[in-house]
Amino acid sequence: MSAVSVFVPLDSAARSVGADEVADAVVREAARRGLEVQLVRNGSRGMFWLEPLVEVATANGRVAYGPVEAKDVGELLDAGMLDGARHRLSLGETEEIAHLKRQTRFTFARVGVIDPLSVADYEANGGLAGLRRALEMTPQEIVTEVTESGLRGRGGAGFPTGVKWQTVLDASADLKFIACNADEGDSGTFADRMLMEGDPFLLVEAMAIAGLAVGASEGYIYVRSEYPDAITTMSAAIDIAYLHGWIGPSVLGSGRAFDLYLRVGAGAYICGEETAMLESLEGRRGMIRAKPPLPAIAGLFGRPTVVNNVLSLATVPPILAQGAEAFRGLGVGRSRGTQVFQLAGNVKHGGILETAFGLSLGELVEKVGGGTASGRPVRAVQVGGPLGAYLPNSRFDLPMDYEAFAAVGAMVGHGGVVVFDDTVDMSRQARFAMEFCAEESCGKCTPCRLGSVRGVEVIDRIVAGIDREANLELLEDLCETMVDASLCAMGGLTPYPVRSALEHFPEDFAPTKAVPL
Amino acid sequence: MVSRTAGSYTAWSKERALEIVEKHADERGPLMPILHDLQDVFGYVDPRAVEVLAEALNLSRADVHGVVSFYKDFRTELPGSSVIRVCRGEACQSMGAEQLARHARALLEVDFGGTTSDDAITLEQVFCLGNCALSPAVMVDGRLKGRVDEARFDDLVADVKSQAL
Numbered sequence: 001m002s003a004v005s006v007f008v009p010l011d012s013a014a015r016s017v018g019a020d021e022v023a024d025a026v027v028r029e030a031a032r033r034g035l036e037v038q039l040v041r042n043g044s045r046g047m048f049w050l051e052p053l054v055e056v057a058t059a060n061g062r063v064a065y066g067p068v069e070a071k072d073v074g075e076l077l078d079a080g081m082l083d084g085a086r087h088r089l090s091l092g093e094t095e096e097i098a099h100l101k102r103q104t105r106f107t108f109a110r111v112g113v114i115d116p117l118s119v120a121d122y123e124a125n126g127g128l129a130g131l132r133r134a135l136e137m138t139p140q141e142i143v144t145e146v147t148e149s150g151l152r153g154r155g156g157a158g159f160p161t162g163v164k165w166q167t168v169l170d171a172s173a174d175l176k177f178i179a180c181n182a183d184e185g186d187s188g189t190f191a192d193r194m195l196m197e198g199d200p201f202l203l204v205e206a207m208a209i210a211g212l213a214v215g216a217s218e219g220y221i222y223v224r225s226e227y228p229d230a231i232t233t234m235s236a237a238i239d240i241a242y243l244h245g246w247i248g249p250s251v252l253g254s255g256r257a258f259d260l261y262l263r264v265g266a267g268a269y270i271c272g273e274e275t276a277m278l279e280s281l282e283g284r285r286g287m288i289r290a291k292p293p294l295p296a297i298a299g300l301f302g303r304p305t306v307v308n309n310v311l312s313l314a315t316v317p318p319i320l321a322q323g324a325e326a327f328r329g330l331g332v333g334r335s336r337g338t339q340v341f342q343l344a345g346n347v348k349h350g351g352i353l354e355t356a357f358g359l360s361l362g363e364l365v366e367k368v369g370g371g372t373a374s375g376r377p378v379r380a381v382q383v384g385g386p387l388g389a390y391l392p393n394s395r396f397d398l399p400m401d402y403e404a405f406a407a408v409g410a411m412v413g414h415g416g417v418v419v420f421d422d423t424v425d426m427s428r429q430a431r432f433a434m435e436f437c438a439e440e441s442c443g444k445c446t447p448c449r450l451g452s453v454r455g456v457e458v459i460d461r462i463v464a465g466i467d468r469e470a471n472l473e474l475l476e477d478l479c480e481t482m483v484d485a486s487l488c489a490m491g492g493l494t495p496y497p498v499r500s501a502l503e504h505f506p507e508d509f510a511p512t513k514a515v516p517l
Numbered sequence: 518m519v520s521r522t523a524g525s526y527t528a529w530s531k532e533r534a535l536e537i538v539e540k541h542a543d544e545r546g547p548l549m550p551i552l553h554d555l556q557d558v559f560g561y562v563d564p565r566a567v568e569v570l571a572e573a574l575n576l577s578r579a580d581v582h583g584v585v586s587f588y589k590d591f592r593t594e595l596p597g598s599s600v601i602r603v604c605r606g607e608a609c610q611s612m613g614a615e616q617l618a619r620h621a622r623a624l625l626e627v628d629f630g631g632t633t634s635d636d637a638i639t640l641e642q643v644f645c646l647g648n649c650a651l652s653p654a655v656m657v658d659g660r661l662k663g664r665v666d667e668a669r670f671d672d673l674v675a676d677v678k679s680q681a682l
Contacts, residue, residue: 016663048650187606266588283548285587345611350650
């Protein structure tokens with residue numbers, strides 16, 4: 001009998017709850033029983049409440065068990081796990097798990113399925129099809145295909161990716177760059193990390209396609225230092241891609257060059273802002289640049305540069321492989337395709353959910369997420385990261401699309417949703433938003449640098465009941481100034497969590513409370 | 518950046534620093550990769566490196582110092598044998614990270630940024646480790662840990678201390 005493939009994720013979140021120990025136990029316990037197993041360290045399927053999730057390849061497809069602890073492995077093997085036998089930890093056939101079945105995995109099609117660094121796995125599962133097609137197209141044809149897909153920036157701003165690429169294609173310069181923003185600093189987001197750890201070749205392929213599309217010969221991936229596993233996997237993928245001629249002096253033997261470099265951030269949240277990231281890539285402090293000029297015209301080292309988030313780029317290869325219509329056909333209104341929603345915080349079933357735009361916030365939190373992890377009622381959710389609005393459950397009918405959220409002063413952003421139960425103190429969350437801005441501001445513009453510090457003080461005074469009405473007015477004034485006069489989204493969006501907390505949870509700002517420290 | 522086990526750092530040497538600079542000679546805007554490498558080798562960015570880098574890269578000392586001081590990752594002194602980072606982002610807050618942060622400081626008797634008196638552990642705060650569905654998250658010497666309650670934190674600290682012996 002040949003060795004049975006057993007999958008135990010190498011994703012850092014899975015490892016954070018014991019996947020390495022489980023993998024070791026699989027090898028050790030199988031050997032002890034004379035069973036032949038082939039251990040594969042895959043990415044995560046994104047169902048973190050089930051991690052470590054162990055899968056076994058059977059004649060009927062992959063069968064899942066979870067959450068598995070190292071001490072369960074011997075018992076699982078004895079119960080016949082290698083034949084897919086039932087056990088109290090059985091989850092059945094992986095593809096039939098309800099949480100996965102309701103998803104449309106477009107960008108994340110291979111994450112959790114393949115060995116992230118296996119060239120054979122990658123190609124056998126549709127990898128390189130997009131790049132091969134791109135090599136048969138003119139740059140304008142590639143850009144047009146991306147534009148027609150309706151893809152919008154997944155980093156948060158939602159700017160049409162094709163329009164950005166067109167600008168860089170139309171710019172004439174001796175040198176152009178692709179810069180991938182993998183500085184995923186927002187709490188409640190981890191999809192970029194999962195993709196880099198689970199399907200790194202996809203990002204390599206995407207960067208090469210972007211290079212072909214706009215005429216750029218060099219690409220940089222800027223990964224945050226807080227992601228050491230993603231850095232390791234991504235670097236290895238780049239080395240392997242060079243070795244196989246996927247990138248380098250002649251992309252897939254086409255004679256067209258594309259070099260790719262990985263750069264590591266150093267703990268500055270602001271470097272997730274595109275111009276600050278460019279400064280950092282150039283070896284300077286992460287101070288934001290005033291726009292215009294747009295990076296598409298004068299970006300990295302002053303050259304036309306495509307700056308895209310990991311997921312925006314990673315969605316391009318399947319768009320090229322399957323055609324713009326395959327993506328465009330999904331979604332609602334002007335929010336086309338799928339979004340990789342991320343459920344985080346105090347939620348029972350946290351993880352990712354890639355699905356077409358349009359399901360409601362309530363469906364996402366209650367139905368998919370299963371409510372809170374603590375079992376208490378949901379009180380607030382923050383959508384779109386630390387600069388996103390806090391929403392109460394009375395807003396759970398909101399459909400998850402860019403325009404519907406914008407209409408109520410919120411943003412879908414990158415699709416990260418952080419859930420809070422009824423023990424949350426919203427005045428503290430509002431204060432934290434200002435405090436975070438003060439901590440992470442690059443300091444270039446006054447509304448952000450000073451406004452955030454004053455914001456903390458004003459909120460403290462409101463909660464302490466000092467000159468309450470006057471200070472509420474002052475806070476509103478301050479928020480308005482920050483929104484209108486900040487140079488970038490850091491200062492410009494910090495008022496979103498503050499104002500929304502005040503609007504929806506005024507009782508938490510009541511003067512009966514002590515000054516928070 | 519990527520933490521490593523203690524005791525493996527090299528003492529500051531200008532020659533070694535220049536070797537690192539040389540390794541990045543062909544890169545565009547090499548200051549950040551150089552600083553990361555310096556910290557990886559020496560455990561911190563020695564203030565003496567500022568002048569060395571400024572001269573080698575044709576930058577002003579103010580430029581180099583400005584970069585070193587801007588980024589939280591770059592240390593100007595040796596850390597403890599282990600570095601424990603506690604996440605204080607919103608997702609972790611929703612699962613009790615603030616309580617964990619208080620507990621960590623009380624247990625180790627240091628504030629964030631401080632090193633325990635026996636040089637065993639440097640405690641840091643961080644805003645998001647990308648483990649937001651398994652909050653609260655902590656990173657111990659570059660290894661991510663999830664669902665870290667106070668008891669698990671105590672175990673992690675005990676592990677770190679026993680490895681140091």
